[in-house]
Each structure stands twice: as structure tokens, then as C-alpha cells.
């Protein structure tokens with residue numbers, strides 16, 4: 381809450397300012413005279429956090445009593461330390477009208493501290509497993525608790541282990557604290573499948589013995605009846621590690637063998653030695669006795685229309701599929717888990733210019749690979765879906781591009797997505813600019829310029845409306861877009877120095893989007909923006925494979941100098957021009973006839989063929 385200050389002395393003797401008797405007479409609301417945009421009253425468990433806000437240009441600002449630089453825009457940024465517990469961060473602004481203060485309350489939860497070695501105690505909230513785990517024979521179980529250092533601990537699980545010794549981890553392994561005890565056991569085959577807790581016995585340095593058990597119970601899968609589940613979400617993400625990156629996205633209605641569960645993830649076996657992790661919400665368990673999927677691969681045929689070539693793979697049932705994309709040489713590879721080719725019969729399309737050749741192989745009895753070599757130097761997208769037990773793999777054909785320099789983008793459908801909107805405001809700059817509004821202005825300019833260059837343009841929003849990421853992608857897919865451009869401005873995390881991250885970045889995830897990420901990035905950096913980076917990142921919008929998809933973070937609006945650019949006349953238009961030039965740079969070599977091959981002398985690079993530009 382903003383308060384007016386009438387006292388003449390703000391910081392005892394350190395700072396004495398005289399406050400004129402006028403307060404809000406100038407008609408300027410207090411919220412413009414002192415506006416703290418970050419932090420707000422919140423819990424932030426960091427030692428040091430950033431702050432950002434604005435005052436009227438020319439005013440003075442103190443944060444925690446420290447004189448803080450005010451940019452010509454009125455912005456001020458910096459960092460403050462947080463002590464454990466409640467912190468009151470006091471902002472004081474002084475302008476020609478008077479002085480104002482605002483106090484933000486930020487809680488930093490007290491950190492975990494080590495117990496003394498006596499008396500013997502255990503933190504019962506830090507006993508693992510805290511939740512039920514599901515395991516099979518041969519799996520490794522790790523158990524853990526936090527207690528007074530220097531003790532001796534063992535754990536027992538009925539039928540599985542008896543008085544297994546635990547070790548106290550070296551201080552640096554866990555949060556720099558003594559007192560973490562850890563044990564491991566490999567699950568043996570057992571006869572009793574009842575859920576079992578872990579019993580701990582802990583003798584402290586004072587000789588006192590504590591017996592306690594875990595909240596989470598150990599559940600075991602029978603080695604005789606495999607557990608099988610079926611994917612039930614629209615997209616079902618499989619990771620190779622529990623906290624790992626996305627490895628495959630599976631369509632719904634794919635059966636998978638489930639061999640374990642931990643931390644809200646089912647462990648699934650895709651092939652003999654290939655396991656993955658999938659959210660428990662994405663899997664519906666099927667009755668015991670449901671067979672593990674195992675498919676025979678039959679005919680592979682192709683059909684095509686003007687836009688797509690479709691490879692149809694007949695399977696006796698649906699199995700998990702992974703797609704790998706290669707750029708040089710250009711190709712796509714489908715890996716079918718638990719599938720076996722029974723009768724090779726592959727039919728090429730009649731006069732397709734997209735597919736060069738198809739090959740298949742069976743690296744083990746457990747998975748089948750279909751490799752499709754392409755004639756395309758630039759790939760335009762692919763889609764995977766099941767229709768019954770037939771897998772339809774669609775490959776986007778090359779668009780027919782114009783050769784007219786002023787109409788370079790003719791033949792392309794481009795979706796321009798203004799990031800955020802409505803309830804999603806995105807980032808806030810120090811002076812309070814909202815990302816959603818900047819994005820919309822920027823996107824509208826980009827869309828107009830793309831249209832002027834001949835593209836058919838689709839806009840995900842033209843107003844301040846709320847859209848999900850799924851809505852945005854669907855709009856683009858329904859329009860048959862070749863390119864999806866999601867336009868944003870970046871900001872920093874609470875612990876980043878606001879004066880460091882600055883400038884432009886482009887994000888992509890699918891290899892076929894990399895070339896556009898590069899041409900766009902080069903153009904943004906070309907107008908003088910700091911080169912923050914061309915970045916591979918699995919955002920929802922960038923990991924769509926059916927089109928070329930890029931996310932642009934044009935500037936860091938958290939940086940006062942980038943913000944100054946955003947506030948300056950004509951900057952957003954220059955940004956839009958650079959963005960569209962980046963798209964043209966990507967399209968130009970694809971649209972033009974092949975440039976003549978230049979002879980190169982060894983050690984000398986070929987000269988660029990300027991006639992093509």
C-alpha cells in the first residue's frame with residue numbers, strides 16, 4: 381500500500397528531505413508516482429531477489445534506504461537481500477509533489493537446519509518414501525530420512541530386507557547438512573504382494589533408539605501377470621528420466637506395459653530394454669490379464685493430395701511410435717516399439733516428388749524402423765496419428781513459392797501469434813508496460829508486413845483475449861499454416877540481476893524449424909539488439925511438428941535499456957520489419973532457382989552470390 385510521507389526526516393539523520401505541503405493536487409495518481417511492479421507481497425525462497433518499478437521521470441528513489449538510479453523513463457531496478465522470515469522492503473519515491481512510500485512484504489521460509497547430534501530426533505516430514513511406490517523384482521528402491529547426525533540407522537521391509545544398513549551422506553551431498561541417512565535395496569522376487577511400509581531403526585549418539593515407519597508403502601507387481609495400461613490423454617508425454625525432457629509424445633489409446641510407479645509417474649516398458657516415465661494421469665490401468673501389445677507390421681502404402689504425402693502403415697494393433705527427424709541428408713524415421721515386420725510390402729506414391737526412398741529394418745525382435753529419405757532440402761512438417769490400427773504418417777510437401785522479389789511470401793500461410801492476452805498478461809516492465817499489449821502491437825505490424833509480402837496471414841488474436849496454447853496451435857493447424865510465429869518479450873526470474881539478461885532470442889524445438897530460427901535471430905540482432913541466443917527449447921508451441929514453429933522473445937522488457945527502446949518512437953515497427961525480413965531470408969533460397977555453383981579455391985570461402993538477393 382502506498383503511503384504519503386509528511387515527516388521531514390525519513391532515515392533518521394541519514395536523509396533529510398523537506399516535503400512541500402502539496403500532495404496529490406497535481407492530479408497525478410499515486411500509482412504513477414511510485415509503482416513497484418516486482419516483487420509483490422509473496423513467498424520467495426531466495427537469498428537475493430530483483431526489484432523493479434517506476435516513478436515520474438526526474439524523481440528520486442530509495443530502496444531499503446539505498447539511493448537507486450532512476451532511468452530517463454522513470455524506471456528503477458536492482459536487487460535486495462532477503463533474510464530468513466518476513467522481510468519488509470521499503471520503497472520511497474520523491475518527486476516535485478512530495479514523498480511517497482510503499483512497503484512490500486516478502487516471506488523467505490527459514491531454511492532447513494541440521495539437528496544437533498544429541499538428543500536423538502527425526503524429522504518425520506522428511507522420511508522417504510513419503511508416497512506409495514510401485515516396483516517390480518529387480519528394481520532398486522532408495523529410502524531416506526533426516527535426523528540427528530552421527531547415529532546408526534537400518535531399515536527393514538517385510539519379505540524384502542531385514543536390518544539393512546543405511547549410510548549418513550557426506551554433508552555436501554544434501555543441502556550442505558549433516559543428518560541425511562540413505563539406504564538402497566534391490567527388490568527380490570517375493571510371494572506376498574501386500575503393500576508394505578519401510579520400518580526404520582535409528583540409534584543416536586546418546587544411545588537412544590527410535591523406531592518409525594514411512595508413510596509411503598511399497599507395492600510390488602507380480603512377475604507372473606504383467607500390468608498393462610492405456611494412454612488416455614490427447615497427448616501423452618514419455619520421459620526417459622523422472623525429471624527429464626520430453627522423449628516421445630504418444631497419441632491416445634496406446635497400450636503400454638507398466639512396470640513401476642514413483643513420484644506421480646508410471647514406469648512403462650516400451651521394448652525389452654527401453655523404459656520411460658509417463659504421468660499417472662496419462663495412463664488408465666487395464667484389468668489384470670490384458671495382453672502386452674505386440675504388433676505385426678503389414679503393408680505400407682502412400683497416398684497424396686496437393687499438400688501432404690501420407691504413409692499408411694498397417695499394424696495388427698496400435699503400438700508406441702517415435703519419430704526422428706534428420707536434416708542432412710533429409711529424412712524421417714519411424715520407430716515402432718514391440719512391432720515386427722512380417723511381410724515387406726512397401727508401395728511408393730505414383731509421382732511423388734517428396735519421398736526419395738523408403739527402407740525398413742528390424743534391429744531386434746522388439747522394434748521395427750521405417751526410414752523415409754526425402755527430396756526436400758527444407759522440411760515443412762509432419763503429423764502422426766492412428767486411424768483404427770493403421771498409422772497415418774503425413775509429410776508436408778514443399779509449398780509452391782513465388783519468384784517475384786516483392787511478393788516473395790506468396791504461396792505461404794503464416795500464423796502470427798501475439799503471445800499472452802486477456803487474463804494472461806505475460807511479463808511486466810519496470811514502468812508497468814504489459815507484455816500482452818506489446819505483443820499484440822508487434823504482431824499486428826508483423827502480420828500487415830507479411831501480407832504486404834504476399835503471405836496469407838492468420839492471426840491468433842486481434843484483441844485482448846484469453847487463448848490457451850492449444851487454441852493457438854489449433855488455429856494455425858486448421859488454417860493449414862506452413863509457419864507459426866509466436867511473438868513475445870522476455871523477462872527474468874526473481875533471482876536474476878535485472879541489468880544482465882538483455883536483447884533478442886529465438887526458440888525452436890523441431891529440427892526443421894532451426895533454419896528460420898537462425899534467419900530471424902540474425903535480423904533481430906542486425907538492428908542492434910543484444911544477441912541473447914538461438915535456443916532449443918521444448919515449449920508447447922515450438923514442439924509442434926506439423927509446421928515450422930518459432931517463438932520469438934524480441935527483447936528483455938525487464939531490462940531498463942530494452943524497455944527504453946520499447947518506449948521509443950518507431951522501435952516496434954523496426955522490430956516488425958526485422959522479423960519479416962528474417963522470414964524472407966528463410967524463404968528466399970527456397971524460392972529462387974538453384975544458384976550457380978561457384979568454384980572455390982582451397983582455403984578461400986566462396987563469394988556470396990549477391991544476384992540472388
Ligand SMILES: [Zn+2]
Nearest residue numbers: 799806868869
Ligand atoms: Zn511471453
